[in-house]
Amino acid sequence: MSAHITAGLFVLAFAIVSPVTAAAQFPPGSGAGKPQTDAELRGEAFFVKTCILCHGPTTGQARVLKLGITDLIGFAKRPGVTEDYLRQRILEGVPGRMPGYKYTYTPAELDNLIAYLKIR
Ligand code: HEC
Numbered sequence: 001m002s003a004h005i006t007a008g009l010f011v012l013a014f015a016i017v018s019p020v021t022a023a024a025q026f027p028p029g030s031g032a033g034k035p036q037t038d039a040e041l042r043g044e045a046f047f048v049k050t051c052i053l054c055h056g057p058t059t060g061q062a063r064v065l066k067l068g069i070t071d072l073i074g075f076a077k078r079p080g081v082t083e084d085y086l087r088q089r090i091l092e093g094v095p096g097r098m099p100g101y102k103y104t105y106t107p108a109e110l111d112n113l114i115a116y117l118k119i120r
Contacts, residue, residue: 033119043116046109054098076118086117 035044047055055072075081090110093100105113 035116035119037115039112039115040119041116042109043112043114044120046113047116047120050101072117073120076120083114083118086114 035041051072054067054069057071057073076083076086087110089098090105090113091100091102
């Protein structure tokens with residue numbers, strides 16, 4: 001096997017394994033609040049699937065890349081952060097930095113996500 005192919009396989013293996021290890025390092029429920037209601041639990045699963053990639057606890061990678069992205073833990077409890085603000089951010093995103101999800105989620109999915117963010 002040439003060194004080229006070996007290196008390619010290594011990169012491929014890393015690409016497959018790294019999202020899994022990231023999820024294992026930051027298990028759901030490692031935030032401040034513990035989801036209990038059905039909506040919170042569904043919202044958490046959704047968050048882990050969709051948002052944690054960027055809004056996970058700051059990883060070595062995020063630090064190296066200087067992404068400076070909030071982990072959103074306790075975010076909804078900050079003074080001035082309203083439910084409307086959260087919905088707006090999720091629907092519209094942050095231009096150039098975060099995708100908007102207004103064509104992606106059902107209203108019920110969004111409600112669950114908001115329920116989870118409130119206790120995160
Ligand atoms: C591609 C990366 C990415 C994904 C995926 C992403 N975000 Fe973001 N988000 C960002 C960036 C970058 C910002 C702006 C910097 C910051 O405030 O952390 C941001 C900002 C926010 C803010 C505003 C924070 C503030 O300080 O005002 C909220 C709320 C938010 N995101 C929620 C979510 C939720 C909920 C999801 C999942 C549905 C999500 N984001 C998915 C990258 C992402």
